Amino acid sequence: MAGFADLNVPQGPDKKGLQSLLEAAARLGYSAVALNHVIDFKEKKQEIAKPVSPSELFPSLPIVQGTSKQLKVLTRLTLVVSDPSHCNLLRSTSSNIRLYDIIAVFPKTEKLFHIACTTLDVDLVCINVTEKLPFYFRRPPVNMAIDRGIYFELLYTPAIKDSTMRRYTISNAISLMQICKGKNIVISSAAERPLELRGPYDVANLGLLFGLSESEAKAAVSTNCRATILHGETRKSACGVVYTVKKLRKVEEEETLPACKKAKTQA
């Protein structure tokens, strides 16, 4: 069974707070956690810094309760896009973006949602839970996203905190469910304090509130998260294809690769 993962832990400047959050997550049973950097393009242009490696921030990672392995900490970048020109950053071969384990995009308009599902090279598409969606989901882009292996992310911490947020969360989640039939959903917290975290079985039960069936809700916390992490890894490492053809003739000719496509594997 895939371990439980929480893919959205906002990375603030407070190191001790983060440490207590990680310890709480390990105690509740999460095997992997992703530290999230949010980049908003509405403010003036920000530089995308290199991701800080988790081993530098936390010298000793807490051990997951129930297993004997350490908590796995990944890095994640979220881009809040409200304009198509912001997406150019993703298409450019800027090396800093490539270093993040997971890339997520938060589209604000319908056109951007379409672009994110069909052409952008991301792992997660965030669904807004704090206000009424300005656009309706349509079937074609959602189906294309499911085929490409992109997952939709829902946050649950606003639902815990506030009653109006809860209504928006549930209504947005249910409208998404009606289109995608519960596939490719990831539920994560955006917890800033350890008290806002919930255990993985509780999060799966919250998924029942959002309209998922019981198996889908459990998958949303475990299997789908693992699939997203793997998607991010393949995006990081695979760039091209090596195509070798075995020639039946002389042996010397097999030394050089046929000049089809060379693999550009980045470190």
Added chain:
Amino acid sequence: MVRFKNRYVLCEVVAEEPRGRHCIEDRAVGTAVRDAIARAYGDYGLACCSVSFTVKYLNAYTGTVLLRCRKDFHRLLCSALPLVRQLESRGLRCPCFLSTLHVGGTIRSCQKFLIQHNRRQLLTLLQNCTNEEERQRIRQSVLSCSLTEGQSQSGDEEEEDDTETD
């Protein structure tokens, strides 16, 4: 078979500050859970879940709570449990959250799970100890409590300890 089927939900109250432990009592937990159900599901949900809802067991030291509800409505209860944010008792407010450990059909199954869970906790507790003296003290305190069934030791100990039966 005319028998009322129940579900027993085993949860743990996790609070940040140590002084929050004094807030934990059965009426406070019951009201907090009922509040959460009312907020999430309204009057209908509250009425459904209150049919056979009680706090069966509560341990303030470890924060273990055992709740009971009807089998048909345990989904309502389980999905409303994450919405509990604080416990109030005697004017004290303590921010905390409930984390479900196990859902079982009988009290006995929950008790079996709880025993296993506590054993694992004891293991991690002993591992986190830094010096031998603390370990000895923990072992002494565990050995000195006596139950009729006897309390088995964790596998982490080096010397042979007999289980204490009284």
